[in-house]
Amino acid sequence: MAGGNAIRGSRVGAGPMGERERGESAPRQVVSFFCANGHEVRPAFAVEAVLPDTWDCPRCGYPAGRESTTPPNAPRNEPYKTHLAYVKERRSDADGAAILEEALAKLKARRGEG
Incomplete structure (x- = not known):
């Protein structure tokens, strides 16, 4: 064998990936969270999961709540x-x-x- 590689032209994760190989995914719901800077975060949760009251905003790091009119206050840095x-x-x-x-x-x- 020239390269000593038994599996040629393949890489980890290559190949058909679909519902048949992974199984069916759980039903999901998308929930909106709003931070004090006006960013909206929309993570997906399983339908039967307990939803958290706050979620960390990936853009600014502030806590985000589900109410767009009253987002949680920014944390106070000591x-x-x-x-x-x-x-x-x-x-x-x-x-x-x-x-x-x-x-x-x-x-x-x-x-x-x-």
Whole structure:
């Protein structure tokens, strides 16, 4: 054999593909979803499937709802917070000063300065 390929002129997925080989497909329904940017998404679902309330818009990524007049709001992006910002949310300035004084007192006691 010249090329060592037993199946010539063929590729994966080649050949007749129809209802006879794959079986019958489930009955489908097309549902419209609308995002806050005005995009319409029309995915197909099986007739007996439970329809979701929202669907992600493939164009902008915002959530899309089934009502065109009242689409879901765009998600609110929180800015990146540092560890210090999270600590400041949990502690007041007075709490922070007290914790600092306690830590300094322990450090001085360990060094023998206190």
